[in-house]
Ligand SMILES: Cc1ncc(Cn2c(C)c(CCOP(=O)(O)OP(=O)(O)O)sc2=O)c(N)n1
């Protein structure tokens with residue numbers, strides 16, 4: 001009779017989950033025993049790094065990813081990273097080792113008490129099988145739950161004495177299961193959407209991360225050009241779904257209720273595709289919509305559609321909606337928007353410090369055009385979108401819940417999933433500390449990420465927020481005295497400290513020629529977000 005262990009690895013193999021991001025404890029060793037040759041294990045030294053790497057890998061590859069954590073303590077450490085994976089709809093299959101079944105109730109050491117409750121509400125589904133024989137079926141359910149829309153992380157707690165148990169022959173029906181979503185809209189739905197667009201005098205397109213996740217970028221471009229629409233990126237952008245030098249591109253919407261209405265004033269139809277409505281951030285109350293505007297929301301996430309505070313929504317496969325919609329739309333006779341002006345070259349900064357804008361100018365001039373950026377420096381987001389061109393799908397990743405500690409590990413995961421493209425992580429000196437041990441994983445597996453640390457010695461974004469919230473006297477906003485070169489070398493990553501544009505250009509060129517991870521620490525001036 002096959003074992004839980006052998007059937008579970010068959011399910012993982014046939015469903016394509018052959019890479020495991022993890023950090024083990026004794027509860028996990030019976031799962032990791034006899035680890036198959038055709039599987040890969042990627043160790044993170046902290047569970048926030050483990051989930052961050054897995055999130056980056058899933059975002060870049062579009063594949064479901066297996067995560068293996070240690071009981072409650074490991075799951076707890078992962079929760080910060082899980083906030084990002086939840087809001088980025090990352091299909092992570094998170095497993096956690098549980099104490100032996102007979103020792104859970106007595107709450108022995110390493111017992112994950114009430115395990116399924118621990119990761120909620122940041123998972124789609126959370127379960128601990130009631131008997132060993134159910135583990136393979138539960139693992140199969142977890143895999144399919146993670147990848148069916150709306151995609152997202154799931155959690156499975158598995159007692160360590162289950163793995164060697166025998167299961168019935170029927171379990172062999174699980175590995176080959178092919179479970180797919182068919183979410184095409186009806187003709188009636190598409191005709192109604194096309195009519196709204198045809199009747200609109202000045203429609204505008206707002207695009208979100210799901211457009212990039214579903215590789216619907218080219219369809220979005222075709223729609224914008226067909227109707228000569230201005231295109232905004234939905235607020236709190238975690239991906240880049242539309243080329244930011246395209247004539248229709250207008251920028252990233254502010255993450256503020258009043259700010260969005262002001263920005264979209266004059267449009268009578270707002271078509272939002274692949275984003276929540278909306279991911280507000282700063283509290284700036286006002287009208288949800290500009291006068292005379294109607295909003296239509298297209299998403300695969302029923303929860304996003306249901307919780308929006310206004311507008312109509314169509315829930316389905318966004319690629320299928322765009323593919324069905326485009327043939328229904330005639331070329332508009334509106335004038336195409338003019339492209340935004342390209343910012344003039346930035347000043348370099350001051351003695352000993354570069355301006356972030358000049359760092360971005362150098363990146364934009366020197367890196368391959370299919371580079372992938374992983375960004376986590378909150379105060380420099382606007383300047384980055386203005387100065388760095390992003391034209392290909394999968395070119396930009398930012399923590400989807402703003403949970404810091406995403407950038408360093410996610411960059412490792414993105415690079416593992418994208419061996420043919422260079423990955424550059426642009427990380428603030430505050431953010432870099434939350435998952436700094438990701439540098440060890442980059443060195444351990446020789447993952448050639450270029451880590452750029454923007455060192456303004458403060459939580460720049462909080463400086464701005466403290467002014468907004470009249471809390472400028474708040475303590476705990478400065479982070480002086482950090483030496484990221486020493487930290488990087490301590491984890492096995494080569495590092496350079498540069499203080500001039502020329503030295504940064506030289507260090508960047510050296511890193512681009514290298515086939516190993518490298519870190520560049522750049523003292524920078526502080527800018528307003
Ligand atoms: C896990 C976690 N802790 C704290 C914060 C709060 N926070 C913090 C601490 C920020 C400062 C980021 O500083 P940085 O150096 O990374 O980037 P900037 O200096 O460019 O803002 S932005 C922000 O929302 C957070 N978002 N996530």
Ligand SMILES: [Ca+2]
Nearest residue numbers: 428429430458
């Ligand atoms: Ca900073």
